[in-house]
Amino acid sequence: xxxxxxxxxxxxxxxLCAALPFVLTEYEATLAGFIGIAAxxxxxxxxxxxxxxxxxxxxxxxxxLAAYTTAWMSRYGGFPPLAGLPAGLAIAGxxxxxLGLITSRISGHYLPLATIAWCASFFYLFGIIPGLGxxxxxxxxxxxxxxxxxxxxxxxxxVVLTGATLLAANLLGSRTGRAMRALAQSRIMAESLGIDTAxxxxxxxxxxxxxAGVAGWLFAHVQRYVSPAPFGxxxxxxxxxxxxxxxxxxxxxxxxxAAVVVLLRDQLTELxxxxxxSTGNFETVAFSLVVILLLQYAPRGIAPVLFRRLRxxxxxxxxxxxxxxxxxxRGSLVLETTxxxxxxxxxxxxxxxxxxxxxxxxxxxxxxxxxxxxxxFNLCSGALSPNAGRIRLLDHDIHGQGARRIAxxxxxxxxxxxxxxxxxxxxxxxxxxxxxxGRAGMLRSMLRLDRGEEAALLHTARVQADRVGLGDVLxxxxxxxxxxxxxxxxxxxGLCLDPCVFLLDxxxxxxxxxxxxALADLLRALRDEGMAILLVEHDMDFVMDLADRVAVMDxxxxxxxxxxxxxxxxxxxxxxxxxGVA
Amino acid sequence: xxxxxxxxxxxxxxxxxxxxxxxxxxxxxxxxVTRVIFIPQGDLVSFAALTLAAMISHRVPGTIxxxxxxxxxxxxxxxxxxxxxxLLPYGVAxAALTLAxxxxxxxxxxxxxxMLLALTIVxxxxxxxxxxxxxxxxxxxxxxxxxxxxxxxxVLIGIALYYFGAEGVSTPTLTxxxxxxxxxxxxxxxxxxxxxxxxxxxxxxxxxxxxxxGKALRAAASDRLGARLIGxxxxxxxxxxxxxxxxxxAVSGLLIAPITPLSYDTGFEIGLKGFVAAVIGGLVSYPLAxxxxxxxGVLESFSGFWASEYRNIIVFSLLIPVLIWLSLARGNxxxxx
Numbered sequence: 001x002x003x004x005x006x007x008x009x010x011x012x013x014x015x016l017c018a019a020l021p022f023v024l025t026e027y028e029a030t031l032a033g034f035i036g037i038a039a040x041x042x043x044x045x046x047x048x049x050x051x052x053x054x055x056x057x058x059x060x061x062x063x064x065l066a067a068y069t070t071a072w073m074s075r076y077g078g079f080p081p082l083a084g085l086p087a088g089l090a091i092a093g094x095x096x097x098x099l100g101l102i103t104s105r106i107s108g109h110y111l112p113l114a115t116i117a118w119c120a121s122f123f124y125l126f127g128i129i130p131g132l133g134x135x136x137x138x139x140x141x142x143x144x145x146x147x148x149x150x151x152x153x154x155x156x157x158x159v160v161l162t163g164a165t166l167l168a169a170n171l172l173g174s175r176t177g178r179a180m181r182a183l184a185q186s187r188i189m190a191e192s193l194g195i196d197t198a199x200x201x202x203x204x205x206x207x208x209x210x211x212a213g214v215a216g217w218l219f220a221h222v223q224r225y226v227s228p229a230p231f232g233x234x235x236x237x238x239x240x241x242x243x244x245x246x247x248x249x250x251x252x253x254x255x256x257x258a259a260v261v262v263l264l265r266d267q268l269t270e271l272x273x274x275x276x277x278s279t280g281n282f283e284t285v286a287f288s289l290v291v292i293l294l295l296q297y298a299p300r301g302i303a304p305v306l307f308r309r310l311r312x313x314x315x316x317x318x319x320x321x322x323x324x325x326x327x328x329x330r331g332s333l334v335l336e337t338t339x340x341x342x343x344x345x346x347x348x349x350x351x352x353x354x355x356x357x358x359x360x361x362x363x364x365x366x367x368x369x370x371x372x373x374x375x376x377f378n379l380c381s382g383a384l385s386p387n388a389g390r391i392r393l394l395d396h397d398i399h400g401q402g403a404r405r406i407a408x409x410x411x412x413x414x415x416x417x418x419x420x421x422x423x424x425x426x427x428x429x430x431x432x433x434x435x436x437x438g439r440a441g442m443l444r445s446m447l448r449l450d451r452g453e454e455a456a457l458l459h460t461a462r463v464q465a466d467r468v469g470l471g472d473v474l475x476x477x478x479x480x481x482x483x484x485x486x487x488x489x490x491x492x493x494g495l496c497l498d499p500c501v502f503l504l505d506x507x508x509x510x511x512x513x514x515x516x517x518a519l520a521d522l523l524r525a526l527r528d529e530g531m532a533i534l535l536v537e538h539d540m541d542f543v544m545d546l547a548d549r550v551a552v553m554d555x556x557x558x559x560x561x562x563x564x565x566x567x568x569x570x571x572x573x574x575x576x577x578x579x580g581v582a
Numbered sequence: 583x584x585x586x587x588x589x590x591x592x593x594x595x596x597x598x599x600x601x602x603x604x605x606x607x608x609x610x611x612x613x614x615v616t617r618v619i620f621i622p623q624g625d626l627v628s629f630a631a632l633t634l635a636a637m638i639s640h641r642v643p644g645t646i647x648x649x650x651x652x653x654x655x656x657x658x659x660x661x662x663x664x665x666x667x668x669l670l671p672y673g674v675a676x677a678a679l680t681l682a683x684x685x686x687x688x689x690x691x692x693x694x695x696x697m698l699l700a701l702t703i704v705x706x707x708x709x710x711x712x713x714x715x716x717x718x719x720x721x722x723x724x725x726x727x728x729x730x731x732x733x734x735x736x737v738l739i740g741i742a743l744y745y746f747g748a749e750g751v752s753t754p755t756l757t758x759x760x761x762x763x764x765x766x767x768x769x770x771x772x773x774x775x776x777x778x779x780x781x782x783x784x785x786x787x788x789x790x791x792x793x794x795x796g797k798a799l800r801a802a803a804s805d806r807l808g809a810r811l812i813g814x815x816x817x818x819x820x821x822x823x824x825x826x827x828x829x830x831x832a833v834s835g836l837l838i839a840p841i842t843p844l845s846y847d848t849g850f851e852i853g854l855k856g857f858v859a860a861v862i863g864g865l866v867s868y869p870l871a872x873x874x875x876x877x878x879g880v881l882e883s884f885s886g887f888w889a890s891e892y893r894n895i896i897v898f899s900l901l902i903p904v905l906i907w908l909s910l911a912r913g914n915x916x917x918x919x
């Protein structure tokens with residue numbers, strides 16, 4: 001019997017930690033301790049910036065909040081160092097939560113700018129709050145344990161780092177981990193799968209700040225001295241440098257980056273001033289040059305070179321799928337729009353659109369480029385909000401509801417421009433679609449209490465992958481597939497949502513003839529099971545052969561709606577397509 | 583608080599605000615054309631003041647060696663590709679500038695000449711920094727560009743420390759005249775700063791509205807791909823934008839050093855204030871950024887009077903509500919895909 005890999009790695013790491021006090025000199029143990037502390041903080045930054053795409057130039061702030069809290073409590077409050085850990089975490093996490101309430105509204109490149117702003121503000125705050133020793137800080141902070149040796153300290157830090165890495169690794173291999181990666185890739189895609197992106201962004205932010213807080217707690221009691229300098233903007237940027245050097249999307253990147261930066265700094269602080277014949281922070285200059293060159297020539301950092309990214313999963317075809325929800329009876333009205341209208345400034349992209357799709361029916365929406373098909377799609381799926389009109393899904397008015405709530409009501413969609421996690425496996429991409437059918441959150445995932453549910457999620461994903469014909473490429477990188485097959489990944493992902501209505505935006509584009517036929521067969525089978533399907537497509541042979549009903553749009557208006565044969569003979573439609581009766 | 587203190591604070595605030603206007607405008611030009619947030623612009627503010635101070639005290643400024651080094655690398659790379667035309671900008675021009683700087687230092691040129699040389703050196707550094715730090719990133723997303731900006735900032739302050747040491751310097755004022763205006767005195771330097779600021783903004787406006795090259799830069803800013811398709815050289819427009827940004831920084835450095843002593847690392851803080859102003863302008867609007875710069879200057883001046891310890895906190899916290907408003911107004915359109 002073989003032991004699972006994480007267990008083996010953890011055991012090896014713990015053994016290594018236990019050996020540290022016996023093999024390292026005093027000086028080496030000090031360095032090892034600093035590497036460990038920096039790595040714990042950088043681990044948080046990997047989760048926040050590398051995995052979920054929210055770059056922070058303010059990470060050191062949270063290290064500082066916890067460090068100052070525990071330092072003050074143990075020096076002036078008479079509390080034992082251990083009491084400073086929960087208090088420090090509460091302060092760091094609480095501050096992160098409050099900042100997160102604000103910053104989760106900030107999107108794109110504004111977020112890193114905001115983190116610069118608060119990092120600068122907190123730096124000055126640390127320096128001027130009375131009783132914290134000003135910009136010189138204060139010392140005489142008790143050690144973690146009275147009389148602890150540097151070697152034991154390093155071992156202890158190593159154990160904490162091992163634990164943190166294990167929890168983070170568990171998180172990444174879970175429902176929440178997949179959602180975090182989706183957050184970095186595309187918020188529109190994530191919301192369409194029912195992921196609450198604002199909330200997830202916030203909780204990731206708090207989690208990262210808690211890891212920073214653990215590092216800060218260790219820092220205060222190991223260094224036994226706190227001052228604002230190690231928690232300012234420069235320090236925050238150094239954490240970013242660490243993960244850029246190590247690899248932003250790997251947990252190992254945090255550890256590698258921390259080790260490289262701490263060790264190189266140690267060497268360069270001695271070497272460079274001697275070489276240059278003057279004193280200064282030349283090691284920082286050296287790191288900065290390294291970071292610039294890395295970003296130019298190897299933006300993924302060191303970790304991907306050392307580790308293969310993709311894990312092989314056991315080909316487990318047995319197993320239980322997730323239970324399906326109840327579906328509307330065949331022939332009942334599933335999706336209906338009434339007098340839908342969308343304006344972009346002066347342009348009316350869609351006007352007076354009446355559409356209906358019934359359970360067990362395939363409706364095709366066709367029309368020349370720019371006719372408003374995709375706009376109509378985005379209105380139905382909640383990616384856009386209509387200016388007027390009504391949309392009903394089953395018996396609910398979904399007008400103005402966001403994509404996430406509409407997904408929850410049973411609407412799945414694909415995108416005209418494929419939105420996948422290109423670096424994740426096909427299986428992970430498909431499993432992302434089952435997000436709404438699982439419940440495990442961050443804590444349960446980190447503690448591996450989600451395994452039963454996760455197995456069912458993955459099994460469901462496998463079943464859907466087989467169904468669309470991707471069963472042989474489950475472990476491939478999604479981005480390595482040809483475009484047509486990437487569309488199939490999106491379709492399987494949508495099916496994982498267990499939808500009652502499925503919106504497909506140009507599903508056949510990029511497929512070869514046999515693949516198109518297979519897709520048509522699949523869609524017919526789904527229809528026969530009672531699914532309502534609305535598709536936008538340019539391939540007329542595909543549409544006319546497949547659809548039960550065809551709606552035609554031109555210049556933002558619906559100009560025809562009927563059976564395929566009738567549409568083909570419709571004079572207005574012929575004029576729209578051919579510029580006159582042919 | 584009486585009226586004279588109020589007016590003095592206002593004068594102070596508007597004077598520094600005018601300098602932030604220059605920096606914010608430079609940042610905006612660089613950002614709109616290249617999408618780079620040119621954080622190290624503030625370091626060039628220090629570079630300019632330190633270069634001038636070194637020349638006045640008869641030391642050859644290290645910045646000229648930095649410039650020569652970068653030019654030499656660029657020249658070698660260009661010659662390796664057989665581009666003989668590069669000899670003029672990367673060979674002859676820096677050699678002439680080095681000679682002039684050396685002569686001016688050695689024989690004590692009049693201050694305006696030294697100022698002109700300092701301006702030229704620092705302005706020329708901008709395009710070279712763009713060439714070596716940002717251009718190889720190609721069409722990278724905002725984030726690597728931002729991290730490179732941070733890294734470049736560290737490189738520049740390291741270089742400044744190496745060449746100039748940690749001492750703060752003051753440079754000569756443009757004029758020592760003062761004018762009596764009722765309850766307060768208006769310093770000639772303040773008026774000079776205001777005048778230079780107005781002239782620069784006017785000149786930039788003329789450049790962007792009237793000249794073909796300015797129009798090409800605007801085209802590159804509004805639609806990068808479109809501009810390339812109609813033949814705007816995007817490397818050239820990026821370098822030009824950086825030249826303008828570093829020129830703004832150099833002018834700011836020479837204007838502010840007579841009022842506030844500058845050392846190798848203080849320019850960065852001044853640059854950050856200009857950056858706050860540029861963000862207030864949404865990183866697109868010049869008038870809003872200019873207004874933001876004046877607000878930042880006045881806010882800084884008044885908070886320095888009432889709560890000097892909180893001065894920086896107040897200025898930087900100003901960013902957060904602005905960023906929230908920007909995010910809500912622009913909507914969520916930042917997909918990586």
